[in-house]
Amino acid sequence: MKKLSVKLGVLFFIIIFGLITFMFFFLHNEIADSRIEEELQNLQSRGNSHRAILEKNFNDEMIDHVVLMESESNTDVVITNNSGEVLDSSAPFDTFKKYIEVPLSSIPRDGQVVEEKWNQEPYVATVSPIQINHEVTGYVYMFQDTVSFRSLIQKLNEHFLISGWISVVFTMVIIIFLSKGITKPLIKMKEATSQISKGNFSVSLPKTSDDELGDLANSIELLANDLNYLKQERNEFLASISHELRTPLTYIKGYADIVRKRNLPKEESNKYLTIIVEETNRLATLIKELFELAKLDQNSFIIEKEMIDLNKFFTKIDQRFSPIFNEKQMEFTMNCQQNLFLKADPLRLEQIIFNLLDNSMKYSANGAKISLMTWKNKNEIHIAIKDNGKGIPEKDLPYIFNRFYRVDKSRTRSLGGTGLGLAIVKELINAHGAEIVVKSKENIGTEFELIFKEEKK
Incomplete structure (x- = not known):
């Protein structure tokens, strides 16, 4: 994994996938819990409605009527007296026996949930007390098969799974484009710096954006221009030094040869010697100033203020x-x-x-x-x-x-x-x-x- 685009892509994917997974898990639990809670409240409300009817007429006819209504629905009801004896039920009583044996002390007026473990038990159950003249005379037990709960959660899981896969695919596509969008200008900058290292300073980078990448591209172009200028200046500097040194040396050598090889009159000889001295002084001045500039460039001189x-x-x-x-x-x-x-x-x-x-x-x-x-x-x-x-x-x-x-x-x-x-x-x-x-x-x-x-x- 040497490419920056791959590293960025993997890093982005891990971060975003982690966030999506956490959000999906949290959202799934919240939705599942709220739906289960809603179903339990509906079951409790149904039991309270039956309780209200029975409190008005607590007799065999009304009990049969309530049981008959529940036999036609997807819920079941068991009605008992205050001692727990079953008066009637919409399904065989043995199925619900273990839930009715739960102690019934201090049940609130609005009832309570007797069994809510939908993922472990075959039924969830609620109970509502029947009060006549402020005394408990019986209980209405409501039951609902947990298969419907499991079906609900299974559908919810399927929806979340599909949404998760779609999110992962979209995330990968976005990350691919994003990582390439980030690394593409960096690759161009790398190629430009490679050209600069080879001595080719005529590089040009497109204006990508007004962010840090754009600033970096501008800096690389500026560096290339500066290096190109320094290269040209260095070449001109070396050419100038060569010329400046060659000219006085040529004069010195030429006139020294004339004075040495020819038997010249004293006046003409002095003329040539004067030229040699002038060129020597010029050469000495040039060398002195070059050394002065070298010290200035290397910051090896001291400013004593x-x-x-x-x-x-x-x-x-x-x-x-x-x-x-x-x-x-x-x-x-x-x-x-x-x-x-x-x-x-x-x-x-x-x-x-x-x-x-x-x-x-x-x-x-x-x-x-x-x-x-x-x-x-x-x-x-x-x-x-x-x-x-x-x-x-x-x-x-x-x-x-x-x-x-x-x-x-x-x-x-x-x-x-x-x-x-x-x-x-x-x-x-x-x-x-x-x-x-x-x-x-x-x-x-x-x-x-x-x-x-x-x-x-």
Whole structure:
């Protein structure tokens, strides 16, 4: 029994069959008991009716009349005096003798059942006292053959048996459809996960319902899409790494061979050596940033937060970047709200700001304006870096934080970028529990806004 549909079917059948059996058994007993009780009450009522007639005229003529009426029915009557002597009966007295010998003390006015064991005795019996002038002068015994009771119960059993079989058949049919209805989407999901495990991520599952199975199907599709995206990103990442490593190595090897094999003038030799050094630095930067990303991916780096006075922090940033801005004839302005503190890792925050300012400088022309602004809004601290450089096309905005993604690959390479700076910024922002928002328009400029949640000192 390895199939889930079979297990579910058997489990449902056992539970439902158990419930049906219990309900049928309970209902059968209730109906049988009520029908037997009803028959006994009818027999008692018939005896009480005869008793009422005899109390008006307790004589031989009336006794014969009562006996005659019962001789034509499916019940029998025995009439005795107060001492138990039989006055008359509708059937041979010997048949009923053992029931009449029952002690008759304290019989209620409405009579009582003398024998009710229909499944053990040939008759059931009731007795009604005949009272004249408040004294018991005789008794009316009523008898009914228990064959009719057994016949009634047998018919009842047959009806319940037929109903039971019909219920079992319907239950099995319903369970088969129900178990298949539940397991069919699960089987499709199993096949989909099997395809995913083989590397086929283009799986599609039909929308089954809005319940947990539907949610599971959506989750599997989402997982397949994510894995497909990760596979493509991994392939692109490996291709980009291969390309990024190959290019500087090609330059280094090529120019090193030229310098080694040819007897070049010193000026030309220095030119090639300068290119080799630049490519070596580019390669070292690339490897450093790859190691940085590897640490971020494995969460093996540590964020050591401390309370930072942002005015002092950005003053140091200004001191370090001012000479570079002046050299490129760029206007750098800084506006930081007074008495503003942020709980963050100062080294990582410095790395984030350096990367963003470096980007602004690279993609802005000489004479451009770059600004850094910091302010507090409710329980959030905002840091914005804005420039009026070349901007980012709208179609590229969703991808700028992807590794090795470049808006203008040729221009980025000429500026020395690796395509990893913004990816590192994004990971560091996430590690701080903050968020980064980008607004940009081509030939107008770009603004990066960092939003940190304020933490208590």
